[in-house]
Amino acid sequence: MEREVRVWDNLKRDTEERMKKVAHLVEEGKVVKAENTVALLEGVIKPGDKVNLEGNNQKQADFLAECLCEVDPKKVYDLHMVQSVVSLKSHLDVFEKGIAKKLDFSFSGPQAGRLADFVRDGKLELGAIHTYLELFGRYYADLVPKVALVVAFEADKEGNLYTGFNTEDTPIIVEATKFKQGIVIAQVNKIVDKVPRVDIPADWVDFVIQSPKNFYIEPLFTRDPGLITDTQVLMGMMALKGVYAEYGVQSMNHGIGFFTAAIELMLPTYAEELGLKGKICSYFALNPHPTMIPAIESGWVKNIHCFGGELGMEEYVAARSDVFFIGPDGTLRSNRAYSQAAGLYAMDMFIGGTLQIDKYGNSSTATANRVAGFGGAPNMGSDAKGRRHSSDAWLKCGLEYGMQDQLLGKMPRGKKLVVQMQETFKEKMDPAFVDELDAWKLAKNANLDIPPVMVYSDDVTHYITEEGIAYFHKCVDMKEKMAAIRAIAGYTEIGLQAKEEETMDLRKRGIVKTPEDLGIDITRANRSMLAAKNIKELVEWSGGLYNPPARFRNW
Amino acid sequence: MLSWDELQKAKFTETNARERAFGLVDKGTFTEFVSPRDRMPSPHLPVLGEAIGYDDGVVTGIGLIGKRPVFVVSQEGRFIGGAVGEVHGAKMVQAIKLALKAYEDVKEKYPDSYEERLPAVVISFETGGVRLHESNAGLLAHAEVMDQIQDARGKIPIIAVIGSKVGCFGGMGFVGAATDVVIMSEQGRLGLTGPEVIEQEMGKDEFDASNKALVFRTTGGKHKYIMQDANFLVKDTVGGFYQQLQEVMKLPFAEIEKFRRIGSKELVEEQLELVKLAVELGAKDSMDVWKYYGNEDPAKLVDMGPEEFLKVAKRRERKLG
Amino acid sequence: MALNELNFKYKVENPQSIAKEYSHLGVVGSGDLEVLMEKKDFGGGTEVKVVTPVTGFDKVWEMVVTKFVKGNNLGDLLIEINDNNATPVVVSMRLRQALAEANKKEKGGE
Numbered sequence: 002m003e004r005e006v007r008v009w010d011n012l013k014r015d016t017e018e019r020m021k022k023v024a025h026l027v028e029e030g031k032v033v034k035a036e037n038t039v040a041l042l043e044g045v046i047k048p049g050d051k052v053n054l055e056g057n058n059q060k061q062a063d064f065l066a067e068c069l070c071e072v073d074p075k076k077v078y079d080l081h082m083v084q085s086v087v088s089l090k091s092h093l094d095v096f097e098k099g100i101a102k103k104l105d106f107s108f109s110g111p112q113a114g115r116l117a118d119f120v121r122d123g124k125l126e127l128g129a130i131h132t133y134l135e136l137f138g139r140y141y142a143d144l145v146p147k148v149a150l151v152v153a154f155e156a157d158k159e160g161n162l163y164t165g166f167n168t169e170d171t172p173i174i175v176e177a178t179k180f181k182q183g184i185v186i187a188q189v190n191k192i193v194d195k196v197p198r199v200d201i202p203a204d205w206v207d208f209v210i211q212s213p214k215n216f217y218i219e220p221l222f223t224r225d226p227g228l229i230t231d232t233q234v235l236m237g238m239m240a241l242k243g244v245y246a247e248y249g250v251q252s253m254n255h256g257i258g259f260f261t262a263a264i265e266l267m268l269p270t271y272a273e274e275l276g277l278k279g280k281i282c283s284y285f286a287l288n289p290h291p292t293m294i295p296a297i298e299s300g301w302v303k304n305i306h307c308f309g310g311e312l313g314m315e316e317y318v319a320a321r322s323d324v325f326f327i328g329p330d331g332t333l334r335s336n337r338a339y340s341q342a343a344g345l346y347a348m349d350m351f352i353g354g355t356l357q358i359d360k361y362g363n364s365s366t367a368t369a370n371r372v373a374g375f376g377g378a379p380n381m382g383s384d385a386k387g388r389r390h391s392s393d394a395w396l397k398c399g400l401e402y403g404m405q406d407q408l409l410g411k412m413p414r415g416k417k418l419v420v421q422m423q424e425t426f427k428e429k430m431d432p433a434f435v436d437e438l439d440a441w442k443l444a445k446n447a448n449l450d451i452p453p454v455m456v457y458s459d460d461v462t463h464y465i466t467e468e469g470i471a472y473f474h475k476c477v478d479m480k481e482k483m484a485a486i487r488a489i490a491g492y493t494e495i496g497l498q499a500k501e502e503e504t505m506d507l508r509k510r511g512i513v514k515t516p517e518d519l520g521i522d523i524t525r526a527n528r529s530m531l532a533a534k535n536i537k538e539l540v541e542w543s544g545g546l547y548n549p550p551a552r553f554r555n556w
Numbered sequence: 557m558l559s560w561d562e563l564q565k566a567k568f569t570e571t572n573a574r575e576r577a578f579g580l581v582d583k584g585t586f587t588e589f590v591s592p593r594d595r596m597p598s599p600h601l602p603v604l605g606e607a608i609g610y611d612d613g614v615v616t617g618i619g620l621i622g623k624r625p626v627f628v629v630s631q632e633g634r635f636i637g638g639a640v641g642e643v644h645g646a647k648m649v650q651a652i653k654l655a656l657k658a659y660e661d662v663k664e665k666y667p668d669s670y671e672e673r674l675p676a677v678v679i680s681f682e683t684g685g686v687r688l689h690e691s692n693a694g695l696l697a698h699a700e701v702m703d704q705i706q707d708a709r710g711k712i713p714i715i716a717v718i719g720s721k722v723g724c725f726g727g728m729g730f731v732g733a734a735t736d737v738v739i740m741s742e743q744g745r746l747g748l749t750g751p752e753v754i755e756q757e758m759g760k761d762e763f764d765a766s767n768k769a770l771v772f773r774t775t776g777g778k779h780k781y782i783m784q785d786a787n788f789l790v791k792d793t794v795g796g797f798y799q800q801l802q803e804v805m806k807l808p809f810a811e812i813e814k815f816r817r818i819g820s821k822e823l824v825e826e827q828l829e830l831v832k833l834a835v836e837l838g839a840k841d842s843m844d845v846w847k848y849y850g851n852e853d854p855a856k857l858v859d860m861g862p863e864e865f866l867k868v869a870k871r872r873e874r875k876l877g
Numbered sequence: 878m879a880l881n882e883l884n885f886k887y888k889v890e891n892p893q894s895i896a897k898e899y900s901h902l903g904v905v906g907s908g909d910l911e912v913l914m915e916k917k918d919f920g921g922g923t924e925v926k927v928v929t930p931v932t933g934f935d936k937v938w939e940m941v942v943t944k945f946v947k948g949n950n951l952g953d954l955l956i957e958i959n960d961n962n963a964t965p966v967v968v969s970m971r972l973r974q975a976l977a978e979a980n981k982k983e984k985g986g987e
Contacts, residue, residue: 227569227721230908232966426964428908430934467966492937492965523970524977534570537743545859554769556742556776556858557902557978572904592901592913597959602880607930607961609905610913634906 012182019045019184020207030158032192033208038068041208042077045184046148049079052101053146053174054092057085057337058108058221058376059288059309060167062152064188064212066091069150074099081105083144085133085170085337086376087112089217096125103128105144106374107136113371120372120447130374130453134341137170140177149178149185152216155196156189160206163196166310166318166333167218171201173338179205188212198330220312220550222288224262227535227555235516235526236422236465237263240352241272243470243519244420244463245281248394252284253418254344254381256353260422264352266531268296286344286381289314289325289333291549294542295532297324306343307335308377313553317546337377344381349394350418351381355455356427359438360495362458362473362486364421369442375455382456384417391415398462403477416474420463421456425491432493433466434486458482464489468496469515476512488513560584564795568719569743571794573615573632576680579794580717580801581619581626588617589654590647598641600690609635612643616651621805623673625662627655630680633722639687640728645697652677652704652714659712674809677708678801679735680717684750685726698727705734709819713737713812715804717797718744718786723775725750733785737815739800740777740786742862747775769858773842778857778865782846783830784872787815791862826875846870883927883938885946892921892952900979903971910960910968912975921952929960941965945972 008014023044026037033041042065046052054069055062070091080101087093087109095101096119105128109116119125131139140146151171153162164171175185186208187201241264244250255261268282282296283303289311296302305324310333318325318333328334344351355364367373388395395415399405402416423433440452462474464486471485488504490496507513516523533539536553558566563579571579578586590596592610601608613635619626629651631638640648658675666673686694705714716735718724723745724732732738732746740746749757751765751774764770773779780786788804790796804812818824839845846854850870857869894916903911917924923946927938946956960968 230967231970232964235966235970424964424966426966428964429962430931430964467969492940524974526970527974528570534567540859541861551767551769554772556769556772556778574901592911593899593915595913595957602928605879605930607905608880608928608959609911610901610957610959632904634904634909 016182016184019047027208031160031203031207031209032158033210035064035210035213038065038210039071041186042068043072045186046072046077046080048077049081050147051081051083051144053140053149053178054082054084055149055151055170055174056088056092057170057309058088058110059219059311060152060169061089061217061219062150062188063089063091063217064210064214065150065152065186069100070094070098072100078102081128083136083140083146085136086110087116088219093119093125102126105129105131105136105139107131107133108374108376109372113373116372117370117443117447127372127447127449130372130449132375132379133337133377134345134380137173137338140173145181145183146174146178147183149174149183151175151185151187153187153189153201155191155193156187156206156209157193157196157203158209160187160203160209161196161199162187162189162201162206162209163198164200165197166315166335168200168335169309169337172336175201175205186210188216190215197332198328200334218312220553222257222290222311223313223549223553224259224290224292225536225553226262226266226292226531226533226539229259229263229266229528229531231527232424232467233259233263234267234528234530235521235523236260236424236467237267238271238521238526238530239470239516239519240264240420240422240465241267241277242275242521243465243514244350244352244418245272246275246277248349248397248418249280250350250394250418251281251392252348253282253350253352254286254348255290256351256378256381258354260354261352262290262292263531265290265292265296266533268301269299269532270530273299284348286340286348289318291536291539291547292533294539294547297321298542306340307333308337308340309335313547313549316548317543320546341377341380344377345383345385346388348381348417349392350420352418352420353378353382353422355421355423356433357438358421358423358434358464358486360434360436360483360486361479362461362464362482363438363454364456364461365438365440365452365454367438367440367443367453367455369439369446372443372447375453378455382419382421383460384419388415388417394418398474401472401475403475403481416462418462419456419460420465421461422465425466425468425493425496432495434490434493434495436495466491469513469518472512472514475510481512485512564793564798566794568741568792568794568797569721572634573613573630573680573682576720576794577615577617577628577630580628580630580678580680580798581621586617586619586628588615589651590616596643598643598690600641600693604689606636606689612641612647613638614644614647616647618654621676621802624805625655625658625673625675626801627651627658627675627677628680629677631682631720633682633720636687636689638683638722640683640685640694640697641687641690642693642697644687645694645700648679649697649700649704652701652708655712656704656708671809675712676805677712677714678717679714679732680720681724681728681732682720682722683724683726683728684722685728695727698731701731702734705731710813713804713809715739715801717801718746718777719790719792719797720744723747733818736812737788737804738780738786738817739788739790739797739804740780741790741792741796742777742865743792744777745772745775746780746785751775770841773858778869779842779846782849782851782869782871784874785817789862789866881929881932881935883929883935885925885939885942887923887925887943887946887951888921889923889947889950889952891950892923893950894953895976895979896982897979900975902975902978905959905961908962908964908967910958910963910971912971913957914975914979915955917953917955919953919955923951923954923956925956925958927958927960929958931960931962937965941968945969949976
């Protein structure tokens, strides 16, 4: 019997064909001139391709994004964009111009409102909103990019890339693309003779372009201590005493925001006073938050692995190789995928702020008219079901889990601490506790399958408001959970439905603790608790190594 | 409220107007005029539905530094940006008037030794100038304060303290400049037009208001110190300012008057030469000017702590004073 | 447009006034407030006056203030609040801090 002859390298042949078409654009090695970028893109991208445009909430392949907007929509159209973040104007302009059609993404910052409009007006077909790890996973399943447009600090002519401090998403994108016979194009700030270290090897990269301007980078994780309020200090004290100390939490991820910034700045002060040094906060999956400097300098922290870099922290981080992950060249290597994995499996706690909490305890930052996504928060803020190693904090939380018996019978199992913080009222008396999340309205407005929930009620273990901490995981059923939510919802409509006897009972059983129950003196809750009160003091703590971006320098 | 001792160590930028007023004079000597207990809010704000404060955003009172009675005016930037309305302005004016009255009294009572008991006025500025909600009254208040400062010329020193978050801008920028002595911290800012307004009028290329480092380099204490617009630069603590005030108060009045930067034909001419220089130099950044005055590596000065800065910074040389 | 003025009166068992004759705390910054407390011969009663640009939350104000006055057994006391959009938590915190200040032994500021 004769065996049917089949071709098994179609993808490779297709790529080779495309590469031939643009061979004339290549100068020395793999270098393409910036002015030939549009022609390059028109040559290697075909209609309907899945294209990955690198950009996350920190660094952006902005030059390549702009060039993609310049291609001829008659030649290149119907692209399926798969990318971590939609944050530049150009990221949506490609849809406006008819170059791209479909989008799968994870997070969108400033473009969230426009994105919602595009979805509603049919200018953009939305695949799904993912968490980072989820999207990265799909790069290796059904969303493999044919072409990846990535960004690095430096490249040599052979194509070795130095992504350094801001390595972030580059490795996981390049690997998915290149090893499935795709094409990798990198914009770099500078083409050099020798890169300081090889973050991406040359044979995984097809073209390098020195962009006319350095790539855009956003200092997203810098919080000015000058803006921390007394209420945030109070809630930070409650968190430190009622959660960090209570469980002896040693490993964690801190969300972006002022609540955790306040906590970081109270490690050398309030937490020190509580005698917690060495007992909490040794290991972090965390961007290099400037507000971590006083705690690091005071010897609190053993280890921090970073998702990405943070503008201005380069020198400081490089000088603290005992704490951060520093390459042989002496600079940090961040890696979003690895840090997300650490956050999901190796951290005992996620703690961060939210915007809205419904009466069942679901929490979301979604608003009615913005398709924003949540980035990594849902991964950080969930209990990894596959976790098998034990730690004191994880085990204690599991042993307290009110539904454990119903789910497992008599079987000890831990639980990740997922802590959500929010004041009962936001600015202008906007209540944080609501009957129904705005996520429902968004789902309707933007035609989504499900309301985008950041952290589901069954993952949250602790809610903290200025009224108290709800040890949510201790509740035995939804009825009790709803009572715990009401008990800490203050003077919001939800909170006003609390019944006094019910709240007293929850307090007696340790499911709800007020600042008084925790033994916290509210009159001490003020900014004098902060180890640094402004950016300038962070620079002083760092011994001059932290170099804050101009917009944060009030001196 | 922090105790006087705690206040001395506290950051000036972290304290409120009342705490600053208490901390800028000798321990336990401060008495407030028209305190919140006297309930003197703006009569204009309630009509507009705007929040009121019983001190209308300024604390005035009297204390001592050594033997000298010191009349303190301390503005609160958190109340409508420290903007000057009718009551706020009247309190400023009255404080200076009382100082002048005290001057006459002291002179009469101690004809031979009045100099060591000479009253002084200390104004801690934190304001953007006129309160738009009561603009006419606010403008008038500016004129009246200016008037009082002129009346005080040659009699008692008026000392500007500029170190709070909002800085000293708008019409009050003129007032600040018209005082005898200006003491600033590097966080303090002094100017006329606020950065946002300059950007709006001249464009982002001319002045990028979101570039806070640029804003502070242009209006902040270090620049004003190098340019001699500020006479003294101190640490960002209440004690830093207090100690500098003590030093100034030790000087005879004739010496203090030499600190003035405007107020005579010669001084105005000196200022006009600076305008000429600005055009000739074509400076793009205040650091260009710092370099012109002999600071070889001006960028280094930006991050330098105040102690070291005072040691190494080269200043414009004054022709007079 | 005008400011919203609220007045509350209380009488509790075994009331306690403040140590100082009068006490003041806070700054009417955005999202913040000032609290003036003054000893008064109100026959054991407490009177509270709130001036705020916020409308529609009179009930919340009443609950926050009631909880504070009753929770601390206050009497022979006048409390005046000038508010600029403070949230209930800020109001509660400032009231507690104001009471602590009003009961400090030493005279304010010395």
